[in-house]
Amino acid sequence: MATNSDQLSALINLLDEPDDKTFSIIQEKLFAFGELAVPMLETAWENSFDSRVQGRIEWIIHRIQQEGFRQQFIDWMKLGSSDLLKGFFLISRSQFPDLNPEEITVTIEQMKMDAWLEMNDNLTALENVRILNHIFYDVHKFEGNRINLYASTNQYIHTVLETRKGSPLTLGILYLILAQKLNLPIQGVNLPQHFILAYTTELYHPGEETSDVLFYINPFSKGAVFTRREIDLFIRQMQMKPDPTFFTPCTNVDIIQRLVSNMILTYTQLGNPEKVEELNAILDLMKETFNDQ
Numbered sequence: 001m002a003t004n005s006d007q008l009s010a011l012i013n014l015l016d017e018p019d020d021k022t023f024s025i026i027q028e029k030l031f032a033f034g035e036l037a038v039p040m041l042e043t044a045w046e047n048s049f050d051s052r053v054q055g056r057i058e059w060i061i062h063r064i065q066q067e068g069f070r071q072q073f074i075d076w077m078k079l080g081s082s083d084l085l086k087g088f089f090l091i092s093r094s095q096f097p098d099l100n101p102e103e104i105t106v107t108i109e110q111m112k113m114d115a116w117l118e119m120n121d122n123l124t125a126l127e128n129v130r131i132l133n134h135i136f137y138d139v140h141k142f143e144g145n146r147i148n149l150y151a152s153t154n155q156y157i158h159t160v161l162e163t164r165k166g167s168p169l170t171l172g173i174l175y176l177i178l179a180q181k182l183n184l185p186i187q188g189v190n191l192p193q194h195f196i197l198a199y200t201t202e203l204y205h206p207g208e209e210t211s212d213v214l215f216y217i218n219p220f221s222k223g224a225v226f227t228r229r230e231i232d233l234f235i236r237q238m239q240m241k242p243d244p245t246f247f248t249p250c251t252n253v254d255i256i257q258r259l260v261s262n263m264i265l266t267y268t269q270l271g272n273p274e275k276v277e278e279l280n281a282i283l284d285l286m287k288e289t290f291n292d293q
Contacts, residue, residue, distance in 0.1 A: 008036070008040050009040065011029055012040060012041065012044045014026050015053045015057065016050060027056075034064055035068055037060075037064060041060060044057055065097040066094070069094045069097075072090055073090050073094075074285070074289055077253060077289050081251065081253050081256075082252065084176060084256075085104075085105075085108065085177045087252055088256070089101055091282070092157045092158060095275070095278075096156065103158075104158060104161065107161050108178065108181070111135060114140075115135040115178065118134075125215070126215075126225065128184055132175070132179060132182070132223065133222060133223035136174075137222045141164045142160075143164065143222070144167070144168065144220040144221070145166060145167065150167075150266045152263075153165070155167070155170060155262060157174075167220075168195045168218075168219060169255075169258060169262055171219040172197055172219035172220070175219045179197075185200045186198070188252075188255045189247065189249060189250060190245055191231065191246050192246070194220070195255075195258065196217065196219070197217040197218075198247075200214065213228070213247065213248070215227060216228070216230070257283065260279050260282050260286075261283070263275075264279045267279065
């Protein structure tokens with residue numbers, strides 16, 4: 001009886017099939033194996049000297065990985081999306097399939113430990129933020145990429161961790177992940193054109209009434225603390241109509257949706273329609289998922 005490995009090997013050997021209809025059947029059978037097929041397909045690509053076969057393998061691997069991402073992302077959204085780090089990682093991995101989650105986790109945990117060692121239960125909210133700011137901006141040297149705000153490296157978790165530079169949103173996401181791991185009641189606020197954070201009286205959970213905001217934090221300006229008055233001034237300067245969502249915590253899904261929208265803007269400016277199409281498909285997936293609930 002043929003094993004999965006034997007069946008895969010037999011199908012991969014048929015990737016030079018000249019008839020498009022027959023090849024379509026072979027391709028669908030390979031898709032059915034999912035992630036299990038990827039290592040053997042990668043080996044076949046390395047051993048092939050046929051550019052047509054290599055192109056077919058690349059497309060099959062890409063489609064398998066995209067389908068794997070799609071299911072994981074749906075699960076993340078439907079299971080409460082409480083793990084912001086996982087949401088950020090999944091979006092990054094949708095464009096960089098070989099991304100290693102362990103390396104990212106180690107870096108985040110090191111920052112968490114550095115902050116935890118300096119904290120205690122007697123600190124005020126402002127003192128907690130001062131420590132977090134010191135660890136994030138002074139010790140680990142994160143800063144806003146003011147020279148190239150729309151660089152693609154600003155958008156992905158691994159490149160932000162490598163370069164220590166990011167946009168207001170991605171720096172805010174990392175800051176928020178660190179705060180949540182330390183059980184600090186810091187939440188994201190979906191202020192248009194500039195993502196900010198709010199330090200609340202207690203941790204907020206989707207579906208519950210929002211807690212009172214003590215103050216706001218600007219992750220793009222080294223964690224500068226400010227009040228609602230500054231948001232009111234910003235709204236007037238930008239000639240925007242005030243909205244309650246500009247002042248209150250948003251959900252992790254809101255944050256990831258904004259991240260994908262920022263990526264679409266980046267790749268539109270870079271003239272990469274294929275990336276834009278893939279990212280628009282993720283936005284559509286998010287809308288479909290919540291329409292089904």
